[in-house]
Amino acid sequence: MAKKKAVITGITGQDGAYLAQLLLEKGYRVYGTFRRSSSVNFWRIEELGIQDHPELKLVEYDLTDLSDSIRLMQTTEADEVYNLAAQSFVGVSFNQPVTTANITGLGAVNLLEAIRIVNPRIRFYQASTSEMFGKVQSIPQSEQTPFYPRSPYGVAKLYAHWMTVNYRESYDIFGTSGILFNHESPLRGREFVTRKITDTIARIKLGKADLLELGNLDARRDWGYARDYVEGMWRMLQVDEPGTYVLATNRTETVRDFVAMACKAADIGIEWRGEGEAEQAVDTASGKVIVQVNPEFYRPAEVDLLIGDPSLARDELGWEAKTSLEDLCAMMVEADLRRNAQGTSF
Numbered sequence: 001m002a003k004k005k006a007v008i009t010g011i012t013g014q015d016g017a018y019l020a021q022l023l024l025e026k027g028y029r030v031y032g033t034f035r036r037s038s039s040v041n042f043w044r045i046e047e048l049g050i051q052d053h054p055e056l057k058l059v060e061y062d063l064t065d066l067s068d069s070i071r072l073m074q075t076t077e078a079d080e081v082y083n084l085a086a087q088s089f090v091g092v093s094f095n096q097p098v099t100t101a102n103i104t105g106l107g108a109v110n111l112l113e114a115i116r117i118v119n120p121r122i123r124f125y126q127a128s129t130s131e132m133f134g135k136v137q138s139i140p141q142s143e144q145t146p147f148y149p150r151s152p153y154g155v156a157k158l159y160a161h162w163m164t165v166n167y168r169e170s171y172d173i174f175g176t177s178g179i180l181f182n183h184e185s186p187l188r189g190r191e192f193v194t195r196k197i198t199d200t201i202a203r204i205k206l207g208k209a210d211l212l213e214l215g216n217l218d219a220r221r222d223w224g225y226a227r228d229y230v231e232g233m234w235r236m237l238q239v240d241e242p243g244t245y246v247l248a249t250n251r252t253e254t255v256r257d258f259v260a261m262a263c264k265a266a267d268i269g270i271e272w273r274g275e276g277e278a279e280q281a282v283d284t285a286s287g288k289v290i291v292q293v294n295p296e297f298y299r300p301a302e303v304d305l306l307i308g309d310p311s312l313a314r315d316e317l318g319w320e321a322k323t324s325l326e327d328l329c330a331m332m333v334e335a336d337l338r339r340n341a342q343g344t345s346f
């Protein structure tokens with residue numbers, strides 16, 4: 001049987017790297033796209049050891065370009081397309097709403113149009129997000145929960161989500177939308193809160209940093225492990241019908257809880273004191289403040305509480321999150337201790 005061919009947009013990102021590894025293990029030929037820049041960084045696929053895999057082809061591509069999207073579909077002759085590329089940082093989307101709309105929103109339509117023009121039988125996965133629930137209308141959030149995005153990023157993703165549904169209904173394209181709740185790993189970008197916490201706590205432990213400054217400690221997230229979630233993406237394209245699926249752990253914790261977990265994993269005792277902007281965590285051994293609030297990291301509008309109901313994915317895809325938050329956090333702290341000790345951290 002001929003090898004299946006998959007395109008992954010955004011292979012330089014966290015999920016792109018893990019999904020590429022998974023698909024290569026499953027015997028796919030993988031076309032992973034990266035953006036031209038003055039210094040492209042492949043540290044994630046290098047860390048996974050797949051950068052020289054004979055079935056991995058790296059393709060220069062920009063999601064905002066329709067002609068590039070058409071060419072990508074023509075040259076790769078893909079069976080499956082996973083659209084993971086995005087301006088994915090919520091915080092930045094408030095300052096760059098137009099760029100975020102162009103990449104994260106319209107970008108998905110470039111791919112959908114390319115599929116419609118070149119080969120409507122291609123199966124398409126859109127990386128949708130729990131940020132579309134935003135100001136949540138019910139708890140836990142499922143495929144039935146009404147959307148209320150709270151950031152330019154969330155709004156752009158909601159547009160891409162509905163366009164995926166619309167191409168499914170209008171042109172019979174296998175367009176599936178995975179509404180994924182936060183998922184993290186040692187390959188997470190350092191601007192996101194979990195990795196910012198594990199990286200800084202590791203540097204504090206090694207004497208290479210003094211202070212971790214954070215925004216809203218009360219925000220609650222449903223955090224899972226990225227490796228578990230890319231398996232769910234793949235499963236979504238293997239079933240008979242396209243659809244919309246939530247992937248989540250069904251557990252929610254605060255940013256404060258994650259800080260405490262990371263300190264425990266690094267064997268640092270802490271005590272919390274103060275409230276609101278004056279809240280701090282003190283290292284019980286040294287008496288020094290190691291965590292404090294900096295309102296610079298607050299967002300103009302916040303998503304307060306996310307907790308997902310992944311029952312549909314469990315029942316129809318046989319998918320569930322396997323990794324506990326404690327194990328995930330310990331894995332991230334361990335990786336950051338190792339990388340910071342070696343001076344090789346990205």
Ligand code: NDP
Pocket residue numbers: 009010011012013014015016033034035061062063064083084085086087088089103127128129130179180181182183184189
């Ligand atoms: P990352 O930010 O780590 O990766 C995003 C990828 O998109 C990078 O490879 C980036 O390339 C690429 N990209 C950005 N702009 C363009 C463009 N114009 N053309 C082509 N490629 C581009 O995100 P994650 O891996 O964490 O997430 C993957 C997807 O899933 C994203 O769409 C995200 O919004 C979504 N998502 C993520 C969740 C999570 O918790 N991680 C949860 C729900 C959804 P470069 O390296 O050049 O910047």
Ligand code: GDR
Pocket residue numbers: 088089090091128129130131180181182183191192193194196213214215216217219220221255297298299302303
């Ligand atoms: P999120 O992730 O916005 O949920 O989007 P992020 O880790 O950036 O924020 C989570 C929560 O932590 C609060 N927070 C801070 N966040 C950051 N980045 N830095 C801080 O210093 C800080 N202090 C507190 C935030 O206010 C927020 O409430 C991620 C991205 O991967 C999206 O692409 C994806 O769609 C969603 O997850 C699901």
